[in-house]
Amino acid sequence: MAQNIGILITEEKQKKLAPAQPVELWEPAEGEVRIRVEAAAQNPVDWKQVDFNFAIPSFPFINGVDVAGVVDKVGEGVTKFKAGDRVASMTTFATHPKHGIYQTYCVMREDSTIPIPPSYTFDEAATVPLAYWTAALGLYDSPGFQLPLPLDSSDKVIPTVQGEPFLVWGGSSSVGALAVQLAVIQGFKVVSTCSPRNFEYVKSLGAVEVLDYHDANVVDKIKALAPGLRYVYDAISEHGSCEASLACLDHPTPELMTVLTFTGSVPESVKTHRVFAGGIFVPAQDEVRVRLTHLWDVLMREGKIKPNPIRNMPDGLASIDDGFDLMRQGKVSGQKLVYHPWETKI
Numbered sequence: 001m002a003q004n005i006g007i008l009i010t011e012e013k014q015k016k017l018a019p020a021q022p023v024e025l026w027e028p029a030e031g032e033v034r035i036r037v038e039a040a041a042q043n044p045v046d047w048k049q050v051d052f053n054f055a056i057p058s059f060p061f062i063n064g065v066d067v068a069g070v071v072d073k074v075g076e077g078v079t080k081f082k083a084g085d086r087v088a089s090m091t092t093f094a095t096h097p098k099h100g101i102y103q104t105y106c107v108m109r110e111d112s113t114i115p116i117p118p119s120y121t122f123d124e125a126a127t128v129p130l131a132y133w134t135a136a137l138g139l140y141d142s143p144g145f146q147l148p149l150p151l152d153s154s155d156k157v158i159p160t161v162q163g164e165p166f167l168v169w170g171g172s173s174s175v176g177a178l179a180v181q182l183a184v185i186q187g188f189k190v191v192s193t194c195s196p197r198n199f200e201y202v203k204s205l206g207a208v209e210v211l212d213y214h215d216a217n218v219v220d221k222i223k224a225l226a227p228g229l230r231y232v233y234d235a236i237s238e239h240g241s242c243e244a245s246l247a248c249l250d251h252p253t254p255e256l257m258t259v260l261t262f263t264g265s266v267p268e269s270v271k272t273h274r275v276f277a278g279g280i281f282v283p284a285q286d287e288v289r290v291r292l293t294h295l296w297d298v299l300m301r302e303g304k305i306k307p308n309p310i311r312n313m314p315d316g317l318a319s320i321d322d323g324f325d326l327m328r329q330g331k332v333s334g335q336k337l338v339y340h341p342w343e344t345k346i
């Protein structure tokens with residue numbers, strides 16, 4: 001029988017997570033699949049959950065959001081997958097340790113899991129889920145820009161706009177990289193910001209202009225490049241990015257998407273939206289979840305989504321504290337930290 005090994009959060013605001021240890025081999029419930037985790041990718045929410053003690057229903061808890069692996073067992077009623085399938089998925093936030101990805105076997109919902117096409121490795125596929133959901137909800141959902149899906153009736157990927165400008169603030173972040181790509185697929189002319197070391201990367205995602213957000217004149221430069229700017233996806237939403245994003249808008253009905261809560265002042269004419277990817281699992285979001293899981297599946301099948309550049313962390317789950325520290329210190333730039341739980345020694 002397989003053994004499950006996990007990394008536990010055992011107390012509030014834990015400085016160092018408990019060492020990797022045997023944990024329960026969870027059974028998939030109805031509509032769930034158990035996944036042997038081949039690649040677990042880190043997101044900022046993982047360390048924030050620990051440091052700010054939120055979205056942890058009880059201790060001990062296993063967290064982490066983005067997973068790619070192999071279906072090991074399916075629960076009752078599962079029709080889309082069978083044991084042996086390669087899949088990618090996003091956790092159901094804040095509910096049960098079985099959904100955390102920092103373990104060798106986790107359990108995910110079938111309806112937010114997609115098959116991984118052969119053109120993607122497990123590491124690549126693991127970089128996508130939360131960033132995809134955060135970007136896609138912002139573009140297609142309410143609250144959000146509510147753009148039409150870029151699919152025709154036979155699921156062919158088609159643009160819906162013709163070269164209107166679209167700004168993604170923070171295009172080298174995981175969320176920003178997906179927002180750039182979705183906006184490009186939509187047909188927008190995408191302008192983005194990042195550090196100069198990531199200019200080529202963000203251009204490779206399809207942005208036509210990429211500017212350094214450290215430049216004191218960045219807003220004026222964006223305004224010159226993107227007259228009539230209606231949509232800004234601010235993938236950072238802190239350190240002055242919202243203020244700068246607002247200053248770039250140039251449209252009678254401008255809209256700003258943020259990924260964190262912005263408490264600064266917003267001109268009355270601007271519609272602001274705050275995305276929350278963790279909310280997709282509430283019943284009211286059933287339709288949205290199905291629709292956007294389908295789009296994700298199509299875009300991956302068509303090879304339209306470029307994964308984030310990968311930095312493999314050594315020693316499996318044993319390096320998670322180091323990975324969390326890298327993010328706490330703002331040392332992750334244009335990369336996704338990816339762990340292989342099966343490399344963990346206990």
Ligand SMILES: NC(=O)c1ccc[n+]([C@@H]2O[C@H](COP(=O)([O-])OP(=O)(O)OC[C@H]3O[C@@H](n4cnc5c(N)ncnc54)[C@H](OP(=O)(O)O)[C@@H]3O)[C@@H](O)[C@H]2O)c1
Pocket residue numbers: 043044045130131134169170171172173174175176193194195196198213235236238239241258259260275276277278327332333334335
């Ligand atoms: N609301 C939600 O549902 C949701 C979901 C996912 C993430 N988030 C939040 O979204 C934020 C981004 O997450 P992520 O996973 O994309 O992070 P990430 O990939 O770890 O972000 C790192 C990147 O941020 C860029 N960056 C940092 N400060 C910047 C600034 N002032 N302007 C432009 N770029 C800047 C850096 O760019 P350079 O290195 O090029 O300078 C770096 O590449 C986090 O705060 C996260 O908690 C929210």
